[in-house]
Amino acid sequence: MDETDELLSIRAAELYYEENKTQDEIGQALRLTRWKVGRLLAQAKQRGFIRIEILHPRARRLPIERRLREERGLEDAIVVSAAGVSSSEELQSRTAQAAADYLTALRPVPRTLGVSWGRTLFELSQHLRNGWATGVNVVQINGGVSLNRRAGTAAATAVAIAQKGGGSATLLPSPAILEHLATKEAIEADRVVAGVIEFARSADAYLFSAGPADHTSVHIESGYLTETDVDLLVQKGAVGDVVGRYIDSEGNIVDPALDARTVGLTLDEVRESRLRIAVIAGRSKHPVADAVVRSGLCSVLVTDEATALHLLDG
């Protein structure tokens, strides 16, 4: 295509998309046949001169979703549009909303749903509609007694998901990470805790997010780890945590000793379920999102456009 045709295709596109003229009218205006106009428009599209965006908080990017399924082997992918989004809070909110939509539309509805906790899942739980399912039981899959002022976020998440789904929540009454291995083993030996974990293993599906390995981590906010702890994990290659367990870019446990003190399902146990839904959004989670997908921790990923493109780049 020569320079003249390129310019003509732009003129044609202006008349077609901005002025709503028919290809025939454009042909008369530019002294071309209508077939030539059609071809020019097709070329303008194909060359990427025409960008069509859907501006809506609930808009998704289907082509990116397809590429994630095909190129990264995911069973399903939900990618929310980042068009017109300024803050990372809005991005997270949109993604949580999309995950709530996904759960609502999910068929068959899981009888038992294992959930982790965190900012993203809490928001998801708030976005769910009452009656999104009828009779979904929810069980926590990792420890979540919150130590700080935001007490109860972990519990509130599971309870909200269960209540709105017409079922009941089973909480895992344990801290996320214990200081001593012995304490952790004692807690897991407790009959109630052991029962909850056993129940969690039997869940039909798991729903979890991931956290970044940096100072904004919920584990620091909740007092389970110090900033120094996280710095050390990063030095060992940690990119983030999933159900409380820190992994490197390949999805391997970074610090087995720490991992042994972490209460809840192991990553291998999570991987045993057929339906593993990860909800991960935001720039700071790109590395951990990559690790989660790479290591097959999730079968379904709900994420934002930028994160998805990052996954497809690598």
Next chain:
Amino acid sequence: MDETDELLSIRAAELYYEENKTQDEIGQALRLTRWKVGRLLAQAKQRGFIRIEILHPRARRLPIERRLREERGLEDAIVVSAAGVSSSEELQSRTAQAAADYLTALRPVPRTLGVSWGRTLFELSQHLRNGWATGVNVVQINGGVSLNRRAGTAAATAVAIAQKGGGSATLLPSPAILEHLATKEAIEADRVVAGVIEFARSADAYLFSAGPADHTSVHIESGYLTETDVDLLVQKGAVGDVVGRYIDSEGNIVDPALDARTVGLTLDEVRESRLRIAVIAGRSKHPVADAVVRSGLCSVLVTDEATALHLLDG
């Protein structure tokens, strides 16, 4: 339109614009009739959920051009798209290019074209193609002996436009602004200078830009004015200059004494031509662009999207 329909229209838009499905296929996927799908898409467009942009340096915004013609009474308007533009240099370059395109397409071709000088017009002259016209004579309409290192920009502009148009340039051999009124009058009395000005008055069309009233002004760079001079002009209400003459937001001369020392056509003389083409781009020129349009200095405006929208706001 209720919430459900809004969501459906977004889903439909995704399938239609991103997946290239037909409305009929979308109907089957969403369990709707194809007419309903058509209506949903129409509503999505009408509600502004669909944004179509033409991404190309030469892309124009025809609807904005029309509004400028209709609402601001311009004979013609060329508005270049700002989509994907980061720097103001690029914006200026695109606008200069568009002005060059406009000149090239102009019919009937003016036999004599009066031009001013400045960064924008220089760039325009460089964007013109050889043979953009056959036999266009160019005459400078305001003083332009450059006092600084960038010597010859004013002359080069006129010469390039003339040469590429197969004609010759007539330069106005005078400084833009003189220190003393007597000197200015003496210069204008000079036979050559008087002849050039007389020739300029007879031009079929004028082509000029406008400068902002701030420290980036070409008059400061060229040494005709100091930063303090400009600050004083701003205090008196100046928003910028046209053919070397500083005007306020209504298009009136701000400082008659200064104006009397400025060599070249007066603004009223410029207004006497039927075809007055102004080329004005960039954030810093919004106020002066407004003044130029408001006071009828130009009959044709070539500008960028943001400036055009500013003009339509007021």
Next chain:
DNA sequence: CTCCTCGCTGCTCATGTGAGCAGACTTGCA
């Protein structure tokens, strides 16, 4: 110089899409 190949043009035809309309339905009010 001639022939062959390739790409572009303008066409036919099948399909996709928007305008307009009659009937069903909901909504608001007495």
Next chain:
DNA sequence: TGCAAGTCTGCTCACATGAGCAGCGAGGAG
């Protein structure tokens, strides 16, 4: 509860559009 007004639905029909094809012409090889 009943009626009127307005809204939504699914249709027909006319128009707009893209796919595919035959013919033309430019450009290169022999």
